[in-house]
Amino acid sequence: MIVDRAPERFAGGSSRVSAQGFLNPTDPSATASYVSSLAQGSLPFPDRVTTWAEEACKNSSWLNTQGISTVELDVVEHAEFAALPGSGAIRKSRTVSGDGLWRSLLGALHQMDVDVLYNTFPKALMVGHTGRIEGVRASWKPGSDLTIRASRGVVIATGGFAASDRMLRRYAGVRGPIATAGSTFSTGGGLRLASAIGARMGVTTAVAGPYAAYRPPGCKTAVPVRFIQRGRIGDALVVDGGGRELDVWRASSGWGRQMEGTRWSSDNLREVGLGWIFPLDLWLRRQGGTDEALRRRGMDVGSAMVLPLTPTILNTQGGPVRDERGRLWSREGQVIRGLFSAGELGSIFPSLYQGSGNLADCLVSGRLAARAAFA
Numbered sequence: 259m260i261v262d263r264a265p266e267r268f269a270g271g272s273s274r275v276s277a278q279g280f281l282n283p284t285d286p287s288a289t290a291s292y293v294s295s296l297a298q299g300s301l302p303f304p305d306r307v308t309t310w311a312e313e314a315c316k317n318s319s320w321l322n323t324q325g326i327s328t329v330e331l332d333v334v335e336h337a338e339f340a341a342l343p344g345s346g347a348i349r350k351s352r353t354v355s356g357d358g359l360w361r362s363l364l365g366a367l368h369q370m371d372v373d374v375l376y377n378t379f380p381k382a383l384m385v386g387h388t389g390r391i392e393g394v395r396a397s398w399k400p401g402s403d404l405t406i407r408a409s410r411g412v413v414i415a416t417g418g419f420a421a422s423d424r425m426l427r428r429y430a431g432v433r434g435p436i437a438t439a440g441s442t443f444s445t446g447g448g449l450r451l452a453s454a455i456g457a458r459m460g461v462t463t464a465v466a467g468p469y470a471a472y473r474p475p476g477c478k479t480a481v482p483v484r485f486i487q488r489g490r491i492g493d494a495l496v497v498d499g500g501g502r503e504l505d506v507w508r509a510s511s512g513w514g515r516q517m518e519g520t521r522w523s524s525d526n527l528r529e530v531g532l533g534w535i536f537p538l539d540l541w542l543r544r545q546g547g548t549d550e551a552l553r554r555r556g557m558d559v560g561s562a563m564v565l566p567l568t569p570t571i572l573n574t575q576g577g578p579v580r581d582e583r584g585r586l587w588s589r590e591g592q593v594i595r596g597l598f599s600a601g602e603l604g605s606i607f608p609s610l611y612q613g614s615g616n617l618a619d620c621l622v623s624g625r626l627a628a629r630a631a632f633a
């Protein structure tokens with residue numbers, strides 16, 4: 259059974275709105291060297307890296323056994339840290355169908371008749387008298403609680419905490435507000451559940467980002483953007499030509515684009531009309547700045563327009579530490595029986611991040627945790 263706090267229409271978390279790339283490396287030993295170098299000594303269970311690397315090399319073939327076809331991505335660089343040992347084994351792939359990874363896996367789940375409870379918020383893990391995790395207590399709607407018993411174990415796979423300013427401050431040391439580009443349900447619920455029963459935390463500071471983004475009025479998330487860049491003042495990016503020379507959105511991924519309906523016109527005129535892009539003069543008056551630096555660079559400041567930017571992150575990496583079987587451990591150094599984690603919560607990238615690594619980690623850690631629970 260899967261318990262998801264989101265309503266069904268928002269199902270799929272950040273995985274659903276991601277750019278869909280996952281790693282399918284070619285050689286386990288080289289992959290282990292690479293992942294270990296990326297971690298810079300921040301992963302406590304050495305066997306986790308070797309097991310992970312072996313499994314990651316099987317990502318595509320495992321998906322194929324679920325009836326999901328995959329293809330290697332046509333990118334210039336598969337490994338983003340080419341100087342690190344083992345980088346030559348890194349390969350990025352994606353599913354062939356336009357449905358993407360999450361929808362393809364959801365289809366496989368439906369075929370197996372797995373129940374999914376939406377709108378259901380797990381409040382606490384149930385600990386048996388032997389210390390084993392026996393299930394969760396959840397609230398389904400106000401005043402209506404559920405007890406869900408788990409005979410094999412509970413896998414926490416709630417994503418990270420990129421949508422919680424408070425948790426970003428506390429666990430990742432982020433100062434100031436930062437908008438997420440991912441699921442608005444990534445508010446750290448899983449981290450809180452694990453922490454409440456004394457699970458050991460790993461390094462929690464790593465995040466994917468920050469990137470330059472725009473957060474439309476009324477939207478909860480920001481959409482990463484790329485521009486023809488003409489000049490910068492403070493936290494705004496300035497472009498010439500009545501706003502018309504801005505590039506279009508960089509990608510079709512992101513919660514804003516797919517779940518909040520954020521759209522961008524190809525000539526930027528709609529956005530000028532909405533007042534998202536506005537004259538530099540106005541911006542300088544609001545900020546109390548001057549255009550001197552831009553004039554010195556030879557910019558035509560008279561016609562310059564501004565789109566105020568915000569920093570955004572895609573996701574967080576930190577969380578409770580899991581071992582090579584996906585099991586969580588207590589702060590005192592004991593395995594917490596019946597409790598596992600998977601996905602970006604406590605990912606295998608606590609330091610440097612390799613693009614397409616998170617979805618690879620979801621595939622690998624999900625398989626490892628399920629296998630251990632059913633062993």
Ligand SMILES: Cc1cc2nc3c(=O)[nH]c(=O)nc-3n(C[C@H](O)[C@H](O)[C@H](O)COP(=O)(O)OP(=O)(O)OC[C@H]3O[C@@H](n4cnc5c(N)ncnc54)[C@H](O)[C@@H]3O)c2cc1C
Nearest residue numbers: 263271272273276277278279417440447601602614616617
């Ligand atoms: C724009 C964008 C592009 C990206 N592109 C890529 C990419 O190409 N490749 C890559 O590897 N990574 C990418 N990432 C990162 C990647 O998408 C995430 O790291 C990954 O999807 C996390 O998967 P997850 O299963 O751990 O969490 P999620 O996919 O977020 O799923 C978590 C689920 O748990 C539910 N949930 C949350 N809290 C609770 C709670 N307390 N109780 C119950 N349920 C809860 C959520 O509703 C959701 O259904 C991207 C991220 C973004 C935002």
